[in-house]
Amino acid sequence: MKAAITAKNISVRHAATRALADSSFEVPFSAVTAVIGPNGSGKSTLLNAIAGLHPLSSGSIEFGGGGRPDISLVLQTTKLNSALPVTVREVVSMGRYATAGSFQRLTSEDKAVVDTAMERLDIVDIATRRLDELSGGQRQRVFVAQGIAQDHAILLLDEPLTGIDFTAARAIDDLIHDETSRGCTVVMTTHDLSEAQQADYVLLLSGRVVASGTPDEILTMDNLVDAYGDSLLHVGEGGTLFVDDPAHAHGDGHHTHRDRTIHMETSPTELHGPDEH
Numbered sequence: 275m276k277a278a279i280t281a282k283n284i285s286v287r288h289a290a291t292r293a294l295a296d297s298s299f300e301v302p303f304s305a306v307t308a309v310i311g312p313n314g315s316g317k318s319t320l321l322n323a324i325a326g327l328h329p330l331s332s333g334s335i336e337f338g339g340g341g342r343p344d345i346s347l348v349l350q351t352t353k354l355n356s357a358l359p360v361t362v363r364e365v366v367s368m369g370r371y372a373t374a375g376s377f378q379r380l381t382s383e384d385k386a387v388v389d390t391a392m393e394r395l396d397i398v399d400i401a402t403r404r405l406d407e408l409s410g411g412q413r414q415r416v417f418v419a420q421g422i423a424q425d426h427a428i429l430l431l432d433e434p435l436t437g438i439d440f441t442a443a444r445a446i447d448d449l450i451h452d453e454t455s456r457g458c459t460v461v462m463t464t465h466d467l468s469e470a471q472q473a474d475y476v477l478l479l480s481g482r483v484v485a486s487g488t489p490d491e492i493l494t495m496d497n498l499v500d501a502y503g504d505s506l507l508h509v510g511e512g513g514t515l516f517v518d519d520p521a522h523a524h525g526d527g528h529h530t531h532r533d534r535t536i537h538m539e540t541s542p543t544e545l546h547g548p549d550e551h
Contacts, residue, residue, distance in 0.1 A: 278303040278428060278459040281483075284333030284373060286319050289299050293319040295413060299485035301461055301475065304454050308470040308489075309463045311479030312502050317463040321347060321430045321477065324461065339427075346426035348417055350433045350463075362408070362416050363401045366392055369423030391423040394452070409522075411442025418446055422453070429453055431462040435469060438520065467493065467517060468504050 279301035286294040294316040301307045309317045322328040324335060324346040337343050346369070368393070370384040380388075392398050395415040405413065418434060431450070435443045453460050454474075462473075470476050476492040478484045480501040485492050502517060 275300065276303045277301065278343075279528035280338070281334045282334050282336070284323065284335060285331045286316070286323050286328055287331045288319070289363075292481075294323070294479075295482035298333075299477055299483045299486040301459060301477075303459055304457050305459065306450055306454055307459075307475040307477060309477045309479060310465070310467065310470045310501075311484075313465075314481075315479040315501070316481055317479055318350070318432055320477075321432055321461065321463060324428070325430055337428075343427035344425040345428045345430065345503065346424040347430040348421035348434065350436065353416035355357045359401050360405055360406065362397055362405065363388065363392070365405055365416050366419045366423050368395075369420040372424050386503060389424050391419040394422065394449055395419040398531075409439070409442075411438035414438050414445045415442050415445055418449065422449070426458065426461045428461065431460065433463050433465070435464065435466070465517070 277300040281299050284294065285292060285296050300433060309320060311317055319328060324331060325345050326342075327347070328362055336363065364533050367380060367384075367388050370380055370388060371378075373384070377537060389398075392401060395418055397412065397415050400408065400412060405416065408416065418431070421429060421431070429450075434446050434450070438446075450460050450462065462469075464470060471489045471493060473489060474489070476489050477486045478492050478497055478501050484501045485497045
């Protein structure tokens, strides 16, 4: 495996709290890497550390190909006030300011990049609409478009498919896989085990990197119990495994997900023991 990102014994702290303990892992070039783990396991912290937005307490992050590549980070919740009177095109165009500079006029090349990003996320028809007029799924597509409008060899996405409609999820999912075909390395956090199962590579976190590898290597009962604890894991009929994460449960005021289950060649007794129900 040719590594796009190599982390060696990294740890990250938020003030006095250690958010990510000593961890080492690699992320492959031109592939989709899913970062999974329970709520508070350090997933967003890891993305911020890779992006250089949060300093490491120890260890190092190195990039393949020599030098630091262009990295674009799309956050789960943007700091841009949705009530600002900005249009979709203006929001996507903000992705070019990392290259052009905050006070520079966009060139014709910049504008062409913005147009292409909007076409790829199928938001050209809403280009003149204001951000506060959009649905959650439309808004998510706008911010992903802003992310790919920025020059990038690595695309970091914080739960890009959470709480959005099927049309938006399909457009973003297609974009993710198209990015890798163009040579981009994609790292995305998710609470959905089925999304992780479709990725090329998986990082399993629980305050540290518990395991890393292909989905078949990582999505095992032993690894998942190590990360989530058996109180959050449930085995249904036919060996279907799902995660009961109260911070990401269905319902008003919470993130919503598609079916977050995977099929495991196991039985409930292997997880909970013969006397538990």
